[in-house]
Amino acid sequence: MTSWTIVTGATGAMGAAATEALAAEGRAVLMACRNRAKAEAVRGAILSRHPAARLEIGELDLSSMASVRRFADTLESGSVSALFNNAGAIMRSPAWTEEGLDNTFAVNYFGPWLLTRLLTEKMPGGGHVVNMVSLTCRFVRIDADALTPDPKSFSQLGTYARSKRALLSFTQELSRRRKDLHVHCADPGVVASGMIDLGHWFDPLADALFKPFCKSPEAGVRPALRALADTGTDRYFVGKGDRPVPRRFVAPSLDRSIWEATERILADFQF
Secondary structure (H helix, E strand, C coil), rough: CCCEEEECCCCHHHHHHHHHHHCCCCCCEEEECCHHHHHHHHHHHHHHHHHCCCEEEEEECCCHHHHHHHHHHHHCCCCEEEECCCCCCCCCCCCCCCCCHHHHHHHHHHHHHHHHHHHHHCCCCCCEEEEECHHHHCCCCCCHHHHHHCCCCHHHHHHHHHHHHHHHHHHHHHHHHHCCCEEEEEEECCEEECCCCCCCCCCHHHHHHHHHHEEEEHCCCCCHHHHHHCCCEEEECCEEEEEEEEHHHHHHHHHHHHHHHHHHHHHHHHH
């Protein structure tokens, strides 16, 4: 049986960089992507440089919990060795999915949460889960009510930051509940990718001023690659090193309440 390392958002800049690096290490990588045509193009480009790479594509739309469930159902027990929740999105306006979830939270939090819960049931002891968080987490606070945001409070960066902060909370609670797994956060820093294009008139000027100081996708994904190889748990990988999760984010009771609220919200899509 093939033991897969799953990368979500593998067609994006950092996802493609991670997929290529992992494939070059000899891992069998399952590219979990919404757009199969884009995934085929990325896969073909990587295979042209690494002909022996083991790459497959699975269709996954993280904004749809039904899609998450279908994707998880295609995988056999014991076939997943690592999950890299890389995919993320910044929405330009408030929107809701067909299932009634805030779109930003669906892609950045609920989808990864449900995918992780389903796949860790099929993951042997010693497996890895790495969640991509964000430096924007430090600028927001959350509670369980933040999971169902009021559209009047929407802001592109604020809603994105709260969704990533919720993912950080989930990462810590998962590490407490699953001592048999290696569970980490990775912070890429500011990366030159489509994620930083917010649709404003001044974006071209901002690009000219700031993109030269941004990390490349290859550099941005390095913390996550180190986390996927680490044998500890509950570490925060950033820059060239790792450390305990910053104290400002350590709140076990909050993490537990957010976990329980998420279970209630996703009750129709669980086991």
